[in-house]
Structure formats: C-alpha cells, structure tokens
Amino acid sequence: MASKPNFKLISISIGLIILLISLLGALSIKNHQRQFLGKKNTIEALLLNTINSIDKDTLEKTHQEVEEYIKQLKFVADVKIPFLSCQECQVQLQYMQPKLETINNNIKGIENLEAAMNLAIKSAILTQNPPHSVDTWEQAKSQYLQSIKLLENINPENVVFDQAQEKLIDYRKNLAYINDVYSLEKKAITTFQDSKKLVEESNNYLNRQPKKRSDLQEAESKLKQAVTLLTNISNGTTVTKIAKEDLIHVHKKYQEVSVKLKNFIDPTEFNNFEIKCNQIGSKFIDLELVNCFGYFATLKNYSNDWYEINYHYNNGRILTERFVLIPPGREKAVSLRRDIQRDIIKVRKLLSPPSKRVKINCNDQLIDIWGIEINPKCTSQGTYLDLSAYNTLKTLIRLDSGNTLRFENIELITQNGRITSTGKTVDFTILIE
Secondary structure (H helix, E strand, O other): OOOOOOHHHHHHHHHHHHHHHHHHHHHHHHHHHHHHHHOHHHHHHHHHHHOOOOOHHHHHHHHHHHHHHHHHHHHHHOOOOHHHOOHHHHHHHHHHHHHHHHHHHHHHHHHHHHHHHHHHHHHHHHOOOOOOOHHHHHHHHHHHHHHHHHHHOOOOOOOOHHHHHHHHHHHHHHHHHHHHHHHHHHHHHHHHHHHHHHHHHHHHHHOOOOOOHHHHHHHHHHHHHHHHHHHOOOOOOOOHHHHHHHHHHHHHHHHHHHHHHHHOOOOOOOEEEEEEOOOOOOEEOOEEEEEEEOOEEEEEEOOOOEEEEEEEEEOOOOEEEEEEEEOOOOEEEEEOOOOOOEEEEEEEEEOOOOEEEEEEEOOOOOEEEOOEEEEEEEEOOEEEEEEEEEOOOOEEEEEOOOOEEEEOOOOOOEEEEEEEEOOOEEEEEEEEO
16 A cells, blocks of 8 residues: 655645745845945946046946946845845945936037037038038038037036037137128129129110110119129129129220210200301201291201200290290291390100190290290189180190190181189190191
C-alpha cells in the first residue's frame, strides 16, 4: 500500500524556497542600490567637468550617461517594500533630474548658436560683391532675421548666453545695414521705373499731331521730372550705371524740348506778329502783309484755313479791343497806331469752322468781335448788351438759354440788336454760318 504524501512538509519546503528567493531578490536589490549609489561620485564628477562645456559632443555624451543613470535610479528608487526602500536614491534622483534639464538647455543653446552662425555666414556669402537685386537682399534679410530669432531664444542660464549676446549685437548691426541697402535698392528700382514712365509719357506728347504748345510744355515737364529722378538714384544699386547713362540722354532731350518750346509757334494760339509797313511781304504762316495805306495795313489769307486777328484800336471815343476774322483767300485791313506805321498784333489760325465762347460782364469795356460791336451796360435788372454789326459775315449768336440772334452778311448797312440778362454776366457762343 502506498504511503500518503506529507502535505505539511511540502508546504514548509515551498515556504522556505519562496523565502530563500525573496531573500536573494532583496539582496540583489540592495546590491543594485549600493552599486548605483556607488556610481554617484563618478556621475557628479562628470557633471562638474562637463555640464558647462560648450562642446556639443561632450554634452551629448554626458547627457547619455546621466540619462541612463537616472533610469537606473528610478528602478531601485521605486521599490515600495519598507526595508528595501532607498531614501538616498530618491534624493540623488531629485538632484540629477535638474542637471539633465540643464544639459538639454545647453545643447539646445549650442544648436541655436550654430544654426544662427550658419545663417549669418550664408547671408554674408550671398551679399558679397554688391550691388544685388531686391530679391537677394530680401533673402539675406530673412536669414539674419532667423538667426536673430534663434539667438534671442537662448536664455540667460545657457552656457553660450554671453556668446549669443555678442553675436546679437553684430547681427542686428548687419541687419540694419541690409535694411538700408535693401531700401535703397528698392527705391532705386522704383525711381528708375518711374523715370522710364515719364520719358514714355513725354514721347506721347511729342508725337501728337498737330503739335500744340501745351504738348511741348507737358513733355518738357515730364522730362524735367525724369532728370530729377535719375539724378537722385543712389550709387551702389543695380540700376545706378544704366540710370547715369539714361540721365545723359534724357537731359539732352529735355534741353532740346526746352529750346523747341522757347521757339515754338502754335498757330492755334494767339501769337505776336509784328507789322512793319517798310517790310511788305512779311508773313505769319500763310497770312501775308500785302499793303499799307495811311494808318491801315492789309493782310491776305493764302490758305484754306481761317485766321483770327486780335488788336486794339481807337474808334475816336475809347480804346477798343477787336477780334477780326479773315476767311480763306480773303483779305482784311487793320488799323495801326497813329504815331508810327508799325504795330504788333496777335494772330492765330482756326482749324475748324469759326466759333467762339464769349463771357461779357456788364462792367466790361466796348469790344468788337468779328464785326459786331458789343457795348455792355449794368442796369437795375441785370445786364444790357447793345449790339451793332457793320460789314459782318453771316453770324449767329446762340445764348446759353437757347435763344439766338442772327446777323446777315449785308455790306454798308448797320444791323442792331440787344441782349438782356438778369445776371451781371452774359455767356454765349458766336458762330460763322
């Protein structure tokens, strides 16, 4: 018969085995605790020698060893069994963790410093041998802005903080210089483009036909502005050389236009025409002095255009301003000053069928327009114009109100008319039919 197992003995044996294993585990933990605490002096010495190093490789190696040491400390410090707990391990852990953060901070600062210096070097290489385009200066400006931002992120506790501050001073100076050069380049480009536009606008005025004085005046003004702009472009820009070359040509063109303007006669504007009776045959374009008799000079129109003459004459009562039309192929006599057989009158050519806007004030003097004498009077009701036409062409006066007054081409007969207004002035258009 088989004997029964002794369960009590088995239980005691298992208990002894568990106890033995626990004792061995406890001894192992204690051994590790002593081992890690024994490494304390080595790690602290390593930190003392390297934590303030500015060599990134040295700091990274120290960081690796301290990080591994902290992991080991956490393993043995987290034991919850009272007689196996390691108070000194907890203290050491609390001491080591800030040191690791310091190393991380220093490594980050060194990386920022190196990146900032690399960006500054790239910017310096990029801006060698100026002048450069606006895009190049913008790129250099961006690189310095990035480098400055990296340096500004290095805190005062960092091992390279002082070095970063020195670089910041230099880089900010360099950025200020780049900003100045960038602004000069940008302004020079804009100024040069504006000068080109002004020259182009002046050419448009010069190419207009028929040419007018106002066109030459506008062209001269545009060229003068272009000369000023080109003169003000700074040295050391990408357009400085070509701007100086353009300045020579534009200034020469400005002088040429100024001479043309000084000598220009615009036939559609009133121009002075000196009548000298001892110089029969003198001309203003196609209007020729053909005769002088007493105090009168006869002018003939040798063209298909109309001419208008403006001068003053004494009608025996008062000095009167007169406007006279000379139709194509016709001639007219003008009165000269009574003391000499010479005078200066004003002449212009009309490029379209004659019409004229007129504004008469009730206080104005007697005026003769195209054979119609207009004598203004101020009345209690406004303005009264007394009109008298003699040897006039077929003429129509159209008031702004829409009313009209017509004078026929009848020789040796005076035609009279009147215009009234409730205002102090009268505006109308006079036309040749």
